[in-house]
Amino acid sequence: MIPAGWVDRQLRLRGIDDPRVLAAMAAVPREEFVPEDLRSHAYDDAALAIGHGQTISQPYIVACICQALALQGGEAVLDVGTGSGYQAAVLAELGGRVVSIERVPALAARAREALAAAGYAGVEVLVGDGSLGVPGRGPFAAVAVAAAARRAPPSLLAELAPGGRMVVPLGGRRSQRLMLIERRGDGFAARPLAEVRFVPLRGVEGVR
Numbered sequence: 001m002i003p004a005g006w007v008d009r010q011l012r013l014r015g016i017d018d019p020r021v022l023a024a025m026a027a028v029p030r031e032e033f034v035p036e037d038l039r040s041h042a043y044d045d046a047a048l049a050i051g052h053g054q055t056i057s058q059p060y061i062v063a064c065i066c067q068a069l070a071l072q073g074g075e076a077v078l079d080v081g082t083g084s085g086y087q088a089a090v091l092a093e094l095g096g097r098v099v100s101i102e103r104v105p106a107l108a109a110r111a112r113e114a115l116a117a118a119g120y121a122g123v124e125v126l127v128g129d130g131s132l133g134v135p136g137r138g139p140f141a142a143v144a145v146a147a148a149a150r151r152a153p154p155s156l157l158a159e160l161a162p163g164g165r166m167v168v169p170l171g172g173r174r175s176q177r178l179m180l181i182e183r184r185g186d187g188f189a190a191r192p193l194a195e196v197r198f199v200p201l202r203g204v205e206g207v208r
């Protein structure tokens, strides 16, 4: 159960003000996406370990990513780094048609189960190198990348639809800047959203 006042304390008071995002965060049961022994911490103001050296992102950061993507419903959305599946669930709750890609098969399998249990069986979870996007499935109106790279992977930029938005943490190993990149005409506009610390994006167009 989502604790009373959680959305206000962790999200609204810190500047998340999109009512659709607040409603989606209040609707997705985060406890379904954390390991059994961490369920009592599901609503902590923190990232939590999910095994394989990976984490489920802090709720505020998930909300920040969703707010920046500004989904209205019905958009094709790519979620890179499924992890627990929580971010994918919130994007689906916002009405996105979500394709999510994870490189660790065991995490992808667990995320599929969690998504089904939480009522988001429509999210498609693929196993593969998401730094290369999902060839043949784009263009995407929104791309959420949950792992850090030095620069935005060109393959992911190429899959952004005109006017499409991507949120990606860019920087070094210890800290990064969560960036919003928008496809505008022939180019891209970028602006920083927050200072963050994500696990590295592996793969051909990641950190390796």
Ligand code: SAH
Pocket (backbone or CB within 6 Å): 054, 055, 056, 057, 080, 081, 082, 083, 084, 085, 086, 087, 088, 101, 102, 103, 104, 107, 128, 129, 130, 131, 132, 146, 147, 199, 200, 201, 202, 203, 204, 206
């Ligand atoms: N969005 C997730 C956060 C997961 S952490 C959640 O809500 O729980 C980032 C995830 O990205 C990890 O599971 C990691 O295995 C995965 N990852 C790292 N590099 C990747 C790549 N190149 N392709 C796909 N997944 C990748």
